[in-house]
Amino acid sequence: MDQKQRSRLPDVFINFLKFGCFTFGGGWSIVAQIQKEYVEKKRWITDEELLDFTSVGRSIPGLMIGNASVLFGHHVAGIPGALLALLGIVLPPFAIMIAVTFIYGLVKDNAYVSYAMMGVRAAVVPIIISAMVKLFKAGMKDVFCYLIALGGLVLCLFTGISNVLIVVIGAAAGLIYMEVKERHAVS
């Protein structure tokens, strides 16, 4: 692990602690937060790389948030980076849940809590959309990509096929398409 990677460790840990406090909506808000902090502001990774972490993270068992954090952390700062990113993203919800178990009864049926949560839930879709808009350009290179994206959408919405299989189908389609394209270019 070189000097540059080591110097990144505190930054990764502190930012992931911050991300961890605001991961509502099943992991997509962390993608939006990484995008803002590390693609736009610090330029440590590209949109393409973030999209790769997201897709691979989704197709490995376990929590997508944890997986995406490990992939990002390892990319920017090696194995210590992966562990610190995971620890950072996990600590805030862990601490909050421990507190919640004590006030479980109070929180469960509290009207004010449910009003505020209505607001937070309403923000989840815009957060996902804001991440998707930015990743869109990174993933969509030609007509083939649009067809594949549409296929992914349809499979995901209307069939019970697992995410892993959908990612594998996408990978196979990419391999076949690029192979055909290259042969075509040669001949």
Place this chain on the structure above:
Amino acid sequence: MLYLELFLSFVMIGFTSFGGMSMIPLINDEMLSHGWMTAQEVADIVAIAEMTPGPLGLNCATFAGMRTGGILGAAAASVGVLLPSLSLCLIAAIFMERFKESKLMGHALYGIRPVCIGMIAAVVIQQSMVNYAGTWLLGISWQALIIGAAALVLLIVLKWSVPKTIVVSAALGLLFGVLFG
């Protein structure tokens, strides 16, 4: 040994699910078969996990561990549910770094990236149905729609950060709730 049982139980949940709602049936089975929670408590924990930040699987692990074995139980269950990220995903990360420059990897990713965009779009549609509409699209919540539109403008036009947007959305939800109940 309770801690070991909690740990193993959540290792199994972690390795056989892919996050989010797909974990609920597994968590339900494990909690009931060990007698750690009642069905009603599992339903409550899902609702509470949605209210607090963090992935559903981790929140369930923390809550179940806490209720059965205190803070140590919560830690054992959480490490268990994170084990796939710590093992499989770390291997995948190393693998990805090593084959980053390979042509085949590039070709596979050429298909994986758009398919992932399609999957995100599917999540947008599914989440919209849950967050803005009642059962079977009846009773669309205009309050949620207004907050959603405001959040979209804050994020995309005004380029606000996610935390700031979430805090403002929660405040708006509270305001609407108090005003219109």
